[in-house]
Amino acid sequence: MLQRRIDDHAPPSRESMREAQDIFYKHLKRVGLKHTDQRDTILRTFLETRDHLSTDELFRLVRKKDAKIGFTTVYRTLKLLAECGLASAVPFPDGMARYEHQFNRRNHHHMVCTECDASVEFFSPEVNKLEEEIGRKYHFDATRHNFQIYGICEDCRKRTRRPI
Amino acid sequence: MLQRRIDDHAPPSRESMREAQDIFYKHLKRVGLKHTDQRDTILRTFLETRDHLSTDELFRLVRKKDAKIGFTTVYRTLKLLAECGLASAVPFPDGMARYEHQFNRRNHHHMVCTECDASVEFFSPEVNKLEEEIGRKYHFDATRHNFQIYGICEDCRKRTRRPI
DNA sequence: AATGAAAATGAAAATCATTTTCATTTAGGG
DNA sequence: CCCTAAATGAAAATGATTTTCATTTTCATT
Numbered sequence: 001m002l003q004r005r006i007d008d009h010a011p012p013s014r015e016s017m018r019e020a021q022d023i024f025y026k027h028l029k030r031v032g033l034k035h036t037d038q039r040d041t042i043l044r045t046f047l048e049t050r051d052h053l054s055t056d057e058l059f060r061l062v063r064k065k066d067a068k069i070g071f072t073t074v075y076r077t078l079k080l081l082a083e084c085g086l087a088s089a090v091p092f093p094d095g096m097a098r099y100e101h102q103f104n105r106r107n108h109h110h111m112v113c114t115e116c117d118a119s120v121e122f123f124s125p126e127v128n129k130l131e132e133e134i135g136r137k138y139h140f141d142a143t144r145h146n147f148q149i150y151g152i153c154e155d156c157r158k159r160t161r162r163p164i
Numbered sequence: 165m166l167q168r169r170i171d172d173h174a175p176p177s178r179e180s181m182r183e184a185q186d187i188f189y190k191h192l193k194r195v196g197l198k199h200t201d202q203r204d205t206i207l208r209t210f211l212e213t214r215d216h217l218s219t220d221e222l223f224r225l226v227r228k229k230d231a232k233i234g235f236t237t238v239y240r241t242l243k244l245l246a247e248c249g250l251a252s253a254v255p256f257p258d259g260m261a262r263y264e265h266q267f268n269r270r271n272h273h274h275m276v277c278t279e280c281d282a283s284v285e286f287f288s289p290e291v292n293k294l295e296e297e298i299g300r301k302y303h304f305d306a307t308r309h310n311f312q313i314y315g316i317c318e319d320c321r322k323r324t325r326r327p328i
Numbered sequence: 329a330a331t332g333a334a335a336a337t338g339a340a341a342a343t344c345a346t347t348t349t350c351a352t353t354t355a356g357g358g
Numbered sequence: 359c360c361c362t363a364a365a366t367g368a369a370a371a372t373g374a375t376t377t378t379c380a381t382t383t384t385c386a387t388t
Binding site: 034035036054055056072075076095096097 | 345346347348354355356
Binding site: 095141145146147153154 | 255
């Protein structure tokens with residue numbers, strides 16, 4: 001899926017990588033699961049991305065690093081990552097399950113173009129504030145949120161000569 | 165899917181029903197499609213709901229009115245309704261495609277409990293304002309948005325004795 | 329009202345993402 | 359080093375969604 005961003009992307013530092021691994025392995029220990037090379041590779045691959053990855057897309061990336069890792073393992077690991085908060089599902093209109101990693105990532109939101117399906121990230125502290133306020137108002141223990149704006153991106157508007 | 169609301173639900177008035185049908189049939193005409201009883205029944209059934217319906221759930225409702233209407237037709241009609249803006253997909257964590265109708269419906273948002281999957285609607289004019297502002301800021305022709313807050317609802321919190 | 333071309337319908341089949349099964353291998357505490 | 363519980367991954371199962379296709383219906387035009 002085409003994606004653009006309004007900020008730049010640096011690969012995760014060695015320290016933040018280690019920190020994320022720490023979270024992951026503490027979670028594994030807590031629920032009585034084991035540390036494996038496959039899980040390690042999958043986590044590292046995932047952290048290096050910034051996209052909204054489907055299981056299959058992550059699988060393809062993982063395969064480049066270790067061709068012996070199977071789809072099923074990626075699928076299961078992604079679920080584990082979501083369990084411990086390192087990954088979270090992002091609902092996109094294409095209906096496929098997509099995940100993005102949540103580690104050292106400023107809370108961000110998406111604008112999705114309904115013409116070309118491209119998604120652009122943006123940041124809005126106001127939205128974060130709203131989450132908090134609304135949770136309080138309705139006695140809901142809010143932990144995260146999801147905000148997407150749908151519409152026509154600038155490129156598509158230009159292409160189809162449809163001014164705002 | 166369990167759903168609660170913070171406002172009351174009245175069935176659509178005869179006029180708004182007609183208005184929606186008008187939108188639908190104008191759209192059909194525009195793209196060279198035909199008016200059929202099935203499409204009529206499906207649209208009417210859909211407008212009478214206020215839920216986040218999967219295709220199958222709508223199909224079951226439609227079947228009560230006309231048992232001869234097939235799943236495929238409901239599926240295809242729902243797509244048509246989405247095309248002309250009368251329906252829109254709501255991404256829920258269960259992964260199934262869910263639609264809600266957009267006709268004469270105040271713009272609303274959802275709080276989804278990650279414990280029991282219940283969803284509660286809420287209204288926030290601020291979110292609508294944000295959509296507009298952000299669209300302007302990033303030169304994005306925003307037409308609609310999607311805002312969901314995930315967390316633990318009051319009931320689940322009480323049940324598990326986990327105070328805020 | 330009759331005609332005919334284009335579209336709609338719906339049952340069944342196909343597709344495709346996701347999940348489970350199961351035989352085998354591996355991790356890691358004792 | 360051993361042993362047991364867990365992990366792996368290939369293949370099969372599942373389940374939602376989409377397509378196919380033979381038949382029926384719509385509707386613009388006679």
